Amino acid sequence: MLHKTLLSTLLFFGLTTTSLLAMDLDKVTSMLPGNEPSAAQNVAKAVGGNDLTTLLVNQLGVTENQASGGAGSILNYAKQSLSPKDFSKVASSVPGIDSLLSAAPSVGGGLSSVTGALGGNAGGMAAVASQFSSLGLKADMIQQFTPVILDYVKGTGGSDVMKLLAGIF
Numbered sequence: 513m514l515h516k517t518l519l520s521t522l523l524f525f526g527l528t529t530t531s532l533l534a535m536d537l538d539k540v541t542s543m544l545p546g547n548e549p550s551a552a553q554n555v556a557k558a559v560g561g562n563d564l565t566t567l568l569v570n571q572l573g574v575t576e577n578q579a580s581g582g583a584g585s586i587l588n589y590a591k592q593s594l595s596p597k598d599f600s601k602v603a604s605s606v607p608g609i610d611s612l613l614s615a616a617p618s619v620g621g622g623l624s625s626v627t628g629a630l631g632g633n634a635g636g637m638a639a640v641a642s643q644f645s646s647l648g649l650k651a652d653m654i655q656q657f658t659p660v661i662l663d664y665v666k667g668t669g670g671s672d673v674m675k676l677l678a679g680i681f
Contacts, residue, residue, distance in 0.1 A: 578647045637654070
């Protein structure tokens with residue numbers, strides 16, 4: 513009986529030590545240059561997915577409807593502002609982008625008519641502010657959504673795609 517207990521104890525400590533060494537190796541590997549996860553990747557991993565809406569809800573304290581509508585508004589603005597080729601790169605880095613684009617509230621006459629009436633960047637941002645307002649969000653929330661979305665796109669599509677999107681703000 514004593515031999516079985518001693519053997520069980522040694523086996524337990526051997527497995528525990530091996531597990532700890534494996535965890536430490538993972539930690540060391542993640543600390544190597546170029547292997548740092550972005551904040552978006554860390555949060556997405558923590559909430560069990562790669563979901564921009566969940567990320568916005570968790571970081572900004574908005575509702576799911578506000579998160580998806582706000583992200584959709586910003587991404588619709590990106591779609592109007594970027595070339596089709598550049599927007600396709602952004603779109604491919606945002607899983608479920610079509611549902612986000614459809615979640616954006618409509619603005620009287622559409623985003624492109626507001627952009628055209630006011631001219632370029634100012635018109636587009638006015639439309640986004642109007643969409644945020646219809647979601648019950650103040651216009652200054654655009655400034656809070658934008659870095660979260662940029663960081664998310666950087667984590668899913670890389671720095672070059674993030675820079676394309678950042679260039680329109």
